[in-house]
Amino acid sequence: MTFWAERNSDSMEYQNSPRGLIVDLLTPLNSDGSIDGHGLGRLLDSIIPYVQGIFIASPQSGEGINLGTQQKVELFAKTLDVIREKVPVFFWVSGDSEKATRDNYSKLNGIVVKRKYRGKIFWVDTPLYYHSNRGLPVYYKEISSIAGRPIILHNNPEFVRGADRPLKRLNIRTSILKEISSIGEIAGMVYSGSLGRVHNYQKACRGRKNFRIYDENEGRFLNYPSMSGVVSLGANLFPGQWQKVTLSSLHISSEEKGYPNYIKQVWESGLFLRKVMEIYDVEPVSILKRILCDKGLIDFPYCTHPSGDIKEPLERLKSIIGH
Amino acid sequence: MIIEQAKEVLIIEAESIMGLVERIGREFESAVDLILKAKGRVIVTGMGKSGLIGRKIVATLNSTGTPSIFLHPAEAIHGDLGMVTHDDIVLALSNSGRTSEINSILPILKEMGIKIISFTGRPDSQMAQLSDITIDVGVEREACPMGLAPTASTTAALAMGDALSVVLINRRSFDLEDFRRFHPGGSLGERLGKKVKEVMLAGDNIPEVQLGTMADEAVREIDSKGIGATFIVDAEKRLKGIITDGDLRRCLLTKKGMIHDLKVEEMMSPAPKTIGENQTTAEALGLMELYSITLLAIVDKQMKVRGVVHLHDVLGGEEFRLNGISKFT
Numbered sequence: 001m002t003f004w005a006e007r008n009s010d011s012m013e014y015q016n017s018p019r020g021l022i023v024d025l026l027t028p029l030n031s032d033g034s035i036d037g038h039g040l041g042r043l044l045d046s047i048i049p050y051v052q053g054i055f056i057a058s059p060q061s062g063e064g065i066n067l068g069t070q071q072k073v074e075l076f077a078k079t080l081d082v083i084r085e086k087v088p089v090f091f092w093v094s095g096d097s098e099k100a101t102r103d104n105y106s107k108l109n110g111i112v113v114k115r116k117y118r119g120k121i122f123w124v125d126t127p128l129y130y131h132s133n134r135g136l137p138v139y140y141k142e143i144s145s146i147a148g149r150p151i152i153l154h155n156n157p158e159f160v161r162g163a164d165r166p167l168k169r170l171n172i173r174t175s176i177l178k179e180i181s182s183i184g185e186i187a188g189m190v191y192s193g194s195l196g197r198v199h200n201y202q203k204a205c206r207g208r209k210n211f212r213i214y215d216e217n218e219g220r221f222l223n224y225p226s227m228s229g230v231v232s233l234g235a236n237l238f239p240g241q242w243q244k245v246t247l248s249s250l251h252i253s254s255e256e257k258g259y260p261n262y263i264k265q266v267w268e269s270g271l272f273l274r275k276v277m278e279i280y281d282v283e284p285v286s287i288l289k290r291i292l293c294d295k296g297l298i299d300f301p302y303c304t305h306p307s308g309d310i311k312e313p314l315e316r317l318k319s320i321i322g323h
Numbered sequence: 324m325i326i327e328q329a330k331e332v333l334i335i336e337a338e339s340i341m342g343l344v345e346r347i348g349r350e351f352e353s354a355v356d357l358i359l360k361a362k363g364r365v366i367v368t369g370m371g372k373s374g375l376i377g378r379k380i381v382a383t384l385n386s387t388g389t390p391s392i393f394l395h396p397a398e399a400i401h402g403d404l405g406m407v408t409h410d411d412i413v414l415a416l417s418n419s420g421r422t423s424e425i426n427s428i429l430p431i432l433k434e435m436g437i438k439i440i441s442f443t444g445r446p447d448s449q450m451a452q453l454s455d456i457t458i459d460v461g462v463e464r465e466a467c468p469m470g471l472a473p474t475a476s477t478t479a480a481l482a483m484g485d486a487l488s489v490v491l492i493n494r495r496s497f498d499l500e501d502f503r504r505f506h507p508g509g510s511l512g513e514r515l516g517k518k519v520k521e522v523m524l525a526g527d528n529i530p531e532v533q534l535g536t537m538a539d540e541a542v543r544e545i546d547s548k549g550i551g552a553t554f555i556v557d558a559e560k561r562l563k564g565i566i567t568d569g570d571l572r573r574c575l576l577t578k579k580g581m582i583h584d585l586k587v588e589e590m591m592s593p594a595p596k597t598i599g600e601n602q603t604t605a606e607a608l609g610l611m612e613l614y615s616i617t618l619l620a621i622v623d624k625q626m627k628v629r630g631v632v633h634l635h636d637v638l639g640g641e642e643f644r645l646n647g648i649s650k651f652t
Binding site: 195196198199202203206207213222223224225226227228245248249250251252263266267269270 | 331334335338341342345346418419421444461462463464465466468469470471473476
């Protein structure tokens with residue numbers, strides 16, 4: 001059955017993106033920079049039981065911005081082989097131009113078709129990375145017809161600022177989002193930015209049922225949890241704790257389970273996650289990869305970007321987690 | 324930092340209610356119709372924080388004319404379900420829609436043929452599926468870390484409960500007399516139950532001048548008695564008219580400063596509104612509301628003035644607006 005046939009048979013359900021914990025997966029790389037397939041398998045196996053979705057090749061934590069097209073294709077294919085439709089996959093699809101993004105859609109869809117993959121896949125796209133606000137609704141109307149799968153918008157002003165492009169705006173304009181969110185194939189947004197802006201975004205999308213807005217900022221989620229969920233980098237290392245906190249925050253778990261000890265456990269997990277986040281936040285990818293490597297989950301701590309001195313935070317983190 | 328955090332929490336809570344405004348729809352209308360048609364009570368049920376919100380909704384429904392009781396879901400399983408009759412409607416509250424105690428009693432209630440309305444943040448939940456009408460009270464963000472204490476979600480459920488109660492008031496034409504009946508212990512309820520003669524001004528406190536008096540004298544009487552008007556009576560103290568602050572203003576505008584040469588009968592409004600001294604203050608308030616006035620004359624059968632009652636005397640000196648319908652001038 002093709003995507004279109006599937007979607008027509010169960011339209012809304014198919015396009016609904018999940019609520020809950022979405023892990024911002026680190027990309028295991030060999031020392032030569034190629035994809036570490038074994039490490040990817042072990043890492044995913046350790047995470048899948050705890051999460052509602054896996055975000056692959058995210059631009060910053062997943063190093064998607066530094067991966068070549070061929071690497072992305074390889075990463076996507078290997079991920080589908082490991083996940084085998086067990087959890088929804090979020091994949092960062094943006095290229096550095098509109099044309100490159102269209103090419104990515106085409107190549108990635110080719111893999112989906114070739115593998116006859118029937119699990120849920122969502123394309124995560126950072127439009128302001130390669131496109132201005134002007135004309136975005138028209139662009140998405142067109143691109144959604146060739147994307148083949150639902151699209152999740154990605155709004156991250158810090159990332160767009162770092163892209164070093166002559167862009168006037170770092171955020172999707174609220175009025176533009178309102179138009180885009182009316183397109184059925186646009187399923188939600190991964191959001192980073194101010195609380196005030198996300199309120200405005202939520203207002204703009206209220207007319208759209210089941211439009212998810214995930215917190216990309218873990219700290220924000222720990223303080224004021226979005227009811228859609230969180231895209232968590234820390235869940236690479238602490239998936240169990242993140243699951244506990246996310247399910248509690250979203251009231252997915254039963255409130256009375258083990259009460260009052262359950263509350264205490266959730267509170268302690270939250271404090272722990274906040275504490276470790278403050279440590280790895282200085283160089284998150286390098287530090288977490290090093291710990292995962294030490295735990296034997298990935299083979300190399302290789303990163304596509306040079307890291308600063310992480311010795312001190314690494315030691316602190318190791319002492320806290322009793323490594 | 325503290326104030327900033329407090330502001331953020333309040334904004335999140337306010338947003339949670341604003342989010343309901345755009346989602347409220349036909350389901351809400353159906354819920355109102357269902358409750359109005361029910362011969363029995365509204366049985367509200369919920370666990371934990373939702374239970375506390377449920378208890379408040381019960382209190383509001385009861386005080387506004389919709390008989391309601393709270394049913395603890397855990398107690399229900401152990402026998403309290405017996406309090407539910409076939410004529411009742413059940414209102415179940417659970418943000419997650421997964422509260423096991425509630426989901427275990429709903430099938431039994433359904434089997435009894437009882438209609439179920441649910442307030443939930445998850446319209447696709449098991450609780451919603453077991454309900455006849457589901458009202459979405461989902462929020463986009465909680466204001467408490469890790470959802471340890473539901474905050475915005477309970478605020479949203481509480482606000483929706485208020486919306487339901489207020490709409491039911493209007494649909495039932497809940498009036499002042501009903502308010503007095505349901506709030507006998509409250510200061511307003513107590514006051515509205517009194518007779519007019521218990522709150523009216525009498526004797527020298529009544530502002531009055533006789534027919535033929537010059538306007539200046541009437542103005543002095545209005546000013547000295549301090550209730551914004553004076554009655555006009557004949558030699559036998561029978562009520563003939565009234566001059567209010569409003570009459571004076573209109574006279575100044577139309578007579579262009581010739582007011583000092585006028586007699587009261589040239590300025591007064593004839594046939595002022597009256598009420599009997601044995602009627603209730605609730606009835607007095609009803610008349611004031613009906614005619615958009617603030618005072619009434621109390622007269623006997625011969626139309627002799629016995630007293631005057633002002634809006635403030637009825638309400639105890641405080642302005643009161645029930646249901647936003649006050650039009651007092």
